[in-house]
Amino acid sequence: MSILESREAGGAPSPRSFAIAHQRPKNSFLGCSRITDYEVLGKLGEGTFGEVHRARSKKTGALVALKKIIMHNEKDGFPITALREIKLLKLLSHKNILRLEDMAVEHPVRSSDKRKRPIMYMVTPYMDHDLSGLLDNPSVHFTEPQIKCYMLQLLEGLKYLHENHILHRDMKAANLLINNKGILQIADFGLARHYEGEVPKPGRGGGEGRRDYTSLVVTRWYRPPELLMHLKRYTTAIDMWGVGCVFGEMLTGKPILAGDSDLHQLEIIFDLCGTPTDENMPGWRSLPGAETLQPRPRPGNLAQRFREYGSGAVSLLRELLKLDWRSRVNAIDALQHPYFRTAPYPAKPSDLPSFEESHELDRRKFHDRRAALPPAPKGGTVGRGPHDGPNASFGNDSFSGRNGVNGSRYPRNSRGPEERLPAWHRDRGLPPRPPPPADSDHGDGYRDSRGGRPRGGGGVRQDVDTYIPSYDRDAPPRRDDRPRRRDDRDDRRPDWDRRRDYDDHGRNSRTRSRSRSPIRDRDRERDRDRERDRDVYRR
């Protein structure tokens, strides 16, 4: 508004007078912008912290994405995950890393408002798609030069992160944003942290880890075998495994390793890459999660599965998906891989086609009901596995009674585009559980009070799902009680899948509740009561 007015009033102002008119008042330096500096254009999706909106900056006219930071846990003040993400993003500057341009604050309309805490938004450039959404778009087919182009950009970005001592820890297609100029950027640093080991050196793989971190990171489908076996002293190689998964996903158009549980994830990894031996994964037997593993020996079918994409692709994929994290290729070496030096050569970003279908948000929303994934930027998906059984059950138990939309009688697939599952549950269900600190290995005393309960209620089970830090504590292990129906299973559609799981779950909880542990349910009930009590007390 203001920019329009000033233009009208002054005709065409000289650059100098424009600059003077728009400079910051000298004596009122303000750290953040106000939300009124942006014109909000509509909701894009929902991340861990909260909604993501598209907006236009009134100062520059540029399209931006506003990522709302939800105060999960008022007890601890500003969420540490958000603080960490902001801190990291402010330190980074690379063309393949999503840039944090600004922080915007929204003050409550009425200052007398009871909940008068202001809402914070992270402001990043608007990106047209995320890779996951783009691959879901049936009208989009990646060519080999295009895949090579994206891969190069992804590896450049990751190389930059790693040489600056940063672990991303949530590498996945949904966190890779792409705009219509062909630029790929790595987003969502909600799980990222400073890496204390040695940075990767050419020809030396990921190197050795120097200290322990939490192994409860990375979305399951993109989680490397060493994390699934609970290696804590991990390295930058965990991100490289994710690159391999993303690469495979770009080639085939769907996630290549879509496991239902941590155990199943390991099984399908072994199917693809072969069983671990002392040669291909030295020391794997001594990993805490490998003690009970008795994999059926098999050679791995990577070469057959990806034969049609050529030997170069197979060779790079093999390097990225090495079981041995020490010799898994690092970003520096992957960039030198012959795959990128053989015809067809990588395209230039500027030569890539722009995808109309994907950026026409509304059309996708209403006409392609399967494409429920929002286009970029989806923002944080930290803290959720792609399957999200736990979240679903969490929400299901709590509010299906209140909101009929949620019952399993509601027809599958026809849920409105706004209602993406996980965040949706969190928004309207019970007060969300705060994600535990991503690096709980620091022994941060006071937070442990929450995390002290056995995770997943599984207790004795070795193969209990760990998913990702957050909302999984109350999850019943789903793999056993969920009828698997191969016929309508469709790995291509993580979101759709998620919804189905969730619906299954709704049914299970009514008709098959005997099969679930009643003790666990009671525990959950009690915990929730306790949670509520605490809340009441706090107010």
Next chain:
Amino acid sequence: MSHMTNPLATPDRLFQRRSFGALPLELQDTIFFATQCLTQAAGILLQLPQSVTAQANVLLARYWLVEPLMAHEFSDVSAATLYLTAKCSPHPRSPRDLSNVYAYLLSASSTFFSPPTAPNNNNNNNPSAYYVSETAYQAFHTRLLALEGRVLYALSFDTHVALPHPLAVTYLQALEFLHVPKETIGGKAVQYLNAALLSPQMLYLTSQPNTLAVAAIYNAARDVGAKMPECEWWEVFDVEREELGFLVVGMRSVEGWGRKLREDMKAMGVERGMIMRKHVEAELSRRGLGVRIGNKVDAEEEAARMMDEKMEAMEVAG
């Protein structure tokens, strides 16, 4: 990557702050010094590493460059910056711990600015003096979180602080510790760096870490009588002679400053313990300056009084 550097205060900004602040300069300095000392004391009691507490000191200085000193109670600002820094570090501390530590430091039993050896110290450690009631904790907690948001907002969420301490050690290694025992010169240099955190000259906001490190080494070497290279060795570390000279003097003057500011506090009637807003307000009206700030102080006083009353009422009720 800006791991090694800090955002610095512009001369404009510093000038504004010093010249147009609502408070007389020496009062500004006293408050700054006392609050930085309080942060350090709290950091020790919370068993935080100095790397965390020092970052809190720097954030506090940055915050007060932007926001008026009298807007909040000084100890609360100290607590909020420390809480925020600890939260971002590998050593988070709970609001409960902070509440306990600050309650103790502000109580009559605390040895803060009142060492047991000092004369007329009645030396009674009375635990009931720093007992934190539930209502008091809730009030502290609310203030802490509100101020945390305030600080983040003022700093535009830029919580990164590069400290000169590790650089100083690296530089000393490069200089082969000037052929004196490592502990002596290393310890001395770190002492200078820590003292500089308290300096009302806000050295950490005017100089980059490498300059601070070199100045600390220079001072340490002079103190222990180590022989420095003949040449202009600081240039190797990207430090200019003029800035080095300024910092050397600035660092050496902290001790004197500190003594004088302690005297100033005593003169204001703060014999022991932490200086509070009420002391500053009393001092202002004693000097007849209360009028100059006019309504602002009055409004704040009024608000503080109302809050006090409310607190009392709540405590009586609870």
